[in-house]
Each structure stands twice: as structure tokens, then as C-alpha cells.
Amino acid sequence: MDTTAIPRTGTSPAPDRETLRPDCSNCFALCCTAFGFSRSADFAIDKPAGSPCKNLDQDFSCTIHDRLRPRGFRGCTVFDCFGAGQAVSQQLFGGISWRDAPDSRVDMFAAFKVMRQLHELLWHLAETQEKTLDADIAQEANELQLVIGDLVRGPLSGLLACDVDTIHSRVRTILMDVSEEVRGGYFAEGADQAGAALKPGADLAGANLSARKLCGADLRGSCLIAVDLRGSDLSAADLLGADLRDAQLDGADLSAALFVTQPQINSARGSSGTLLPPGLSVPQHWKEE
Known part of the structure; x- marks a missing residue:
């Protein structure tokens, strides 16, 4: 496959958003194996990439x-693979x-990393x-969806050889164009009432x-860690890639916000009073807090 350019058209129907949701029952725990993490506030242990998590059971379920x-694995509750896990496990590797085919580990884990990126791009393109x-x-x-x-x-x-950076660049251009188009109807300014800079x-x-x-x-791409957005209206606000870790969203209206993903919502703090965009769900830990 030519990795220096992307063909203009595809031949298969583009996956819809329902196929871009994780189905752990049809995945070989790829998020618990392919990626590594370091001991931190999000993970209680160090785990090298390509190795199974110590909490992984033989049936690929998580024992905790x-x-x-409460066991120190908050990062696991934030992660979302956009359906890449089952796509790699069932489609690409039959x-x-x-575990049954140890020689497949390297390619399977590499495919998962690429697949997740492409599935996230498909999620955003569906919104555009x-x-x-x-x-x-x-x-x-x-x-591009095709x-x-x-x-x-x-x-x-073909998946492993594809030029993800080039695809990402083309998708980013489209997302920025749509963002400008939608936000233009709100006459947004560069600062809020208190003078806080509102910019990418x-x-x-x-x-x-x-x-x-x-x-x-x-x-877009802003650091919104622990920001207090309670009761705020974010209609048509572009949140592409914004860091919402521990952002307070109780009573906030994100129902018409742009380019929000489930991992962003999972990392934030909210409640049943938070209005989410279509297709996103209230995280379990919001219900427990």
C-alpha cells in the first residue's frame, strides 16, 4: 500500500457509530495487554506494553x-477503545x-493501536x-470514512502499513472546518465574562x-483539568482533544458540544444532571459518587 498518499474513495460502507462502541466480551483484553502504564494516580502498578495486566483472568475478564x-486503577475506567478491541480480535484475527496463537501477539497488539486511532477518527467524522x-x-x-x-x-x-498521520491530518482539517461553521452561528468571543482566555x-x-x-x-486541545463548569452552557463549544480530567460538569449542558468522546466524559466528574451529547453515556462512577 502506498503510505505517502491516501486514495480519494473507498469501496466498503463506513462503519456506523454502533460498531464504534467497545464490546469486551468479544475482545482478547487488548487494552489490558497492548498498552503499558506507569504507577501513578491512575494506575496502582507499573505494566510494560505488550504484557498482560496482573488483574487479567484466563477468560480475558478483569478480576477487579x-x-x-478503589483499587487504584482509575485509568482503566476512563479508557475507551471505540470498538477497536473486538474489530481486531474477531475480524482481523478470526x-x-x-494466548492460543502466541506468534500473533506482536501483530495483534500493533493492529489494536492503529485500529483504535482510526476508529476514533471515524467517530468524529460521523459527527461532522x-x-x-x-x-x-x-x-x-x-x-474519508470510506x-x-x-x-x-x-x-x-494494509492496516499496519497505513499512514495514520496523513489520515489524521486530513480528518483534522475537516473537523476544524465544521467547527468554524457551527461555532460561527454563536458569535463566540475570545474571553468569557471573567476575562478567562477561551482559545485553542x-x-x-x-x-x-x-x-x-x-x-x-x-x-480545542485546552487544559480543562479540574475546571468548574457546573451549570454552564457549552452548546457548539469545540472540545476536540480537551483534557477534562476531574472537570466538574454537574448541571452543565454538553448536549450540543462538538467532538466530545466517551473517554473525556469518563475522566470528568458529573451527575445525572449533566447533559451529554447523543451517543455518550453517564459513567458508572458518576452514579456511585
Whole structure:
């Protein structure tokens, strides 16, 4: 496969959002094996990449799944593979696990890392199709969905050889165009009422942005760690890649926010009073806190 360019069209229907949700029952615990992590506030132990977590059972289930947070594995409750786990396990490797075929470990784990990135891009592209009114943008988004759809269906060699950076760059351009289009209807300014800078990449960690009208704000890639957004309206706010760890979202309206993902929501703090975008769900730990 030519990794220096991406073909303009694909041949297979693009996966829909329902296929981009994790199904752990059909995965060989790839998130518990392929990735590594270091002991921190999110993980209680060190684990090298490519090695099974010590809490992994023989049937690929987690032995402490219902106690992850109190046992020091908060990071596990935040992670979402966008359905890459079952796609790799069942489609690319025919339901044969890395335990049953040890020689497949390296390729399976590598495929999972690529697949997850591509599935996340598909998640965002599906949103652009719903939000844009520009026929040219919609067509380009559809073409990219088809191209990525071909890659994620295999063969394995094509997936591993694909130029993810180039694909990501093209998707990013589309997301920025749609963001500008949607946010333009809100006449958003570069600062909120208190003067806090509302711009891409802003460092707003710990800021008090509660009960604010943040409609149309461009917060792409911003640091929103522990920011207080309680009761705020984030309609059409661009949250692509924003760090929402421990952000307080109780009573916040994110129902029309742009490019929000389940991992972002999982990392934040909220309640049943938080309004989420379609397709995202209230994390279990919100119900328990």
C-alpha cells in the first residue's frame, strides 16, 4: 500500500457509530495487554506494553472490574477503545486469541493501536456528517470514512502499513472546518465574562467557569483539568482533544458540544444532571459518587 498518499474513495460502507462502541466480551483484553502504564494516580502498578495486566483472568475478564477505582486503577475506567478491541480480535484475527496463537501477539497488539486511532477518527467524522450543512465538506468526510472503513476491515498488512498521520491530518482539517461553521452561528468571543482566555490550547486548569454561557467557544486541545463548569452552557463549544480530567460538569449542558468522546466524559466528574451529547453515556462512577 502506498503510505505517502491516501486514495480519494473507498469501496466498503463506513462503519456506523454502533460498531464504534467497545464490546469486551468479544475482545482478547487488548487494552489490558497492548498498552503499558506507569504507577501513578491512575494506575496502582507499573505494566510494560505488550504484557498482560496482573488483574487479567484466563477468560480475558478483569478480576477487579467492579473495584477498579478503589483499587487504584482509575485509568482503566476512563479508557475507551471505540470498538477497536473486538474489530481486531474477531475480524482481523478470526477469533483466535494471542494466548492460543502466541506468534500473533506482536501483530495483534500493533493492529489494536492503529485500529483504535482510526476508529476514533471515524467517530468524529460521523459527527461532522450530522453537523455540517456544507455539501463539499460532507462529501470529503464521507470519502474519508470510506477509505478508513476499507483499512479497518483489513487485510492486516494494509492496516499496519497505513499512514495514520496523513489520515489524521486530513480528518483534522475537516473537523476544524465544521467547527468554524457551527461555532460561527454563536458569535463566540475570545474571553468569557471573567476575562478567562477561551482559545485553542488554553490553560484553564482549575478555573471557575461555572454558570457561564460558553456557547461557540473554541477550546480545542485546552487544559480543562479540574475546571468548574457546573451549570454552564457549552452548546457548539469545540472540545476536540480537551483534557477534562476531574472537570466538574454537574448541571452543565454538553448536549450540543462538538467532538466530545466517551473517554473525556469518563475522566470528568458529573451527575445525572449533566447533559451529554447523543451517543455518550453517564459513567458508572458518576452514579456511585
